[in-house]
Amino acid sequence: MKDFSLEGKVAWVTGASYGIGFAIASAFAAAGAKIVFNDLKQEFVDKGLKAYADAGIDAKGYVCDVTNEEQVNATVAQIINELGKIDILVNNAGIIKRIPMCDMTAAEFRQVIDVDLNAPFICAKAVIPSMIKNGHGKIINICSMMSELGRETVSAYAAAKGGLKMLTKNIASEYGEFNIQCNGIGPGYIATPQTAPLREIQPDGSRHPFDQFIIAKTPAARWGNPEDLQGPAVFLASDASNFVNGHILYVDGGILAYIGKQPK
Template sequence: MFDLSGRRALVTGSSTGIGFALAKGLAGAGAEVVLNARNEARLAEAVGRLRKEGATVHAARFDVTSPDEVQAAIAGIEQDVGAIDILINNAGMQRRAPLEQFSHEQWEELMKTNVESVFLVGQAVARYMIERKRGKIINICSVQSELGRPSIAAYTASKGAVKMLTKGMAIDWGQHGIQVNGLGPGYFKTELTEALVKDEKFSSWLIGRTPSRRWGDVEDLVGAAVFLASSASNFVNGHILYVDGGVTATL
């Protein structure tokens, strides 16, 4: 039921961090994976790492915020690599500043990366999935799809939008045999959160705030991703699965 053998997955923003961990996890469950990033050198390095572990993996360098690049890349993968059975919309970014100081340029950059990319890549892939009458789409949400924190109002708005876009996709595409769900990480140790992990005051607050009393490790996300990508979730649609150690369950 959780076996992904014979399935092909595209993971956006997957040269490092959570995206790489999810791609590695799907490969471990038997999937052929396509990694995506804008940085060609990092992408090649990530592909090499997975190939050394025996995974069947391909590289797709394109900008997820560019409509033209997305359309060309998805068409190229479908034609040259094969059908995309699983899509994980993982590409995203963070910008921190009090909202009254947040520039319009920062707002546009964050919304394009976190929200517009999900629409562009999701729509491009779904058009092929609709023809085949099957497919799995997983959009990476966040605990900030539900909760706010000082200085990240724009990020919270973007992840709230991804949550609702996920539900909208599920409603429109469910009739075509496609399941669209969200995966909502809590606070995880990655390259992007290294400064927060090393900040003793913040780390102590977070661990005290989290019922599981620790930071998340990226490997903690793999089981949930495999579930949402597999036949085990064939009647799960429009759901956001939070993997957060209990943060969203407590005040």
């Protein structure tokens, strides 16, 4: 179906050297898009370029700190100069600090807010004028189940992702008339190298306690894979979603719909 094609589109996925961002960018490439990404240091960009090359994807990488407005503006100008446009922005770069709220410093709280909320604002603000000029644009913000729920030790992350949900809705409200769609994807618990220690089998052969907790809370009874996010991302980046705006698509195996099992 041609509505799902990204042929001729230029997609900028922030922080997409690996993990969820890499999986989304790879899906965009398979749908026909030209991929650009950024990371904080040249060594990370080089690793990302190698990963894309190994996957048969011709991507362009840039060194850019997405919390720095001057760097973001310069990177956007460079991408447009070299590739002509930015059709799709995915605000994927993010961090989490798992610290009990009363042990967290204000500086640590601000750092999470800066990367997870201020940076998507900065990047969206940088690309929207050219999207208006071109008559179309897609912005996808990587939200979280913590856009809806709280949990121990993630006060800053939950505050940032809750704010990102509302920023998503506001961008849709403010720029929808210019044929710009801004939506979010809220991943559930995804099996990545970062979460691998939480899924290790214990010496007695049992699951890790957190692994048991996630399986019990997920109707799908499994962790998600980065590939589970590819179809939803292509949908939100393509013409198939042209009348979908301000929506958060939770890809969580049903966690947010589920109250949990009754104790035996």
